[in-house]
Amino acid sequence: MSDQPTYDSVSVGDELPAVSYPVRRFDLIRYAGASGDFNIIHWNERIAKAVGLPNVIAHGMFTMATGGRFVTDWVGDPGAVVEYGVRFTSMVVVPDDDAGATVEISGVVAEKDDSSKTVSVDLTAICDGQKVLGKARAVVRLA
Template sequence: MAATIKYDEVQVGQEIPAASYQVRRVNLVMYAGASGDFNPIHWNERHAKSVGLPDVIAHGMFTMAEGGRFVTDWVGDPAAVVDYGVRFSSMVVVPDDDQGATITISGIIEEKLEDKRVVVALNARSGDARVLSKARAVVQLS
């Protein structure tokens, strides 16, 4: 599957519209099963609070994966992402209610490279907190 976004159709500074992703505790339990990371801070409120956290928090790699999902949804081809990295800057706190938490991610074309590649800078927030910093993806466009 080829990337559906064309290199000649994007410009440096172009914004990629924001998308929001709901995170509920069931998502964290499913992620724990897939990743093998069963640390109780990601599913047990009593334990999370006993170690000084405000509540259950999402796995950092889960949060990072949502950023990757944002980029692959935009470009239309997961294989088009040739490099991706982030720093974790804050926690995604996931309360035990019907709404859970929301991660909102937007992007901007930061740079156009040779070989039809672009650098996409991501802004990922949950509530008032920026949850990923220095989040960048290099994407191969058609």
């Protein structure tokens, strides 16, 4: 996402182009180290399947962070995010191959608040045809 938006340059209904983010097992191991969440279902296929999962799954917070990355890449400034929230609606299943999984995220400007110069962006996150984040919304303050 090349040009950084300003408050005056965006309108309600503007669509943010979709971005595809690869998710591989290695990414999950790195995230586990950074977050301290070493739950075995995020890296061990045998255990994940033994507890009824289809395979290793990405951390929910990793998936949420991917949505946050989408927003901060668009805005160009992580400090511009005033509020961000999601609901987890489906798992990101990560096979043990070079391709892994792909999460595709897109957004639309849902609201503008003239008094605070903030913009609300509704996000859509899809993996393998399933919506993985619900009610995903970021509020950002634009110049």
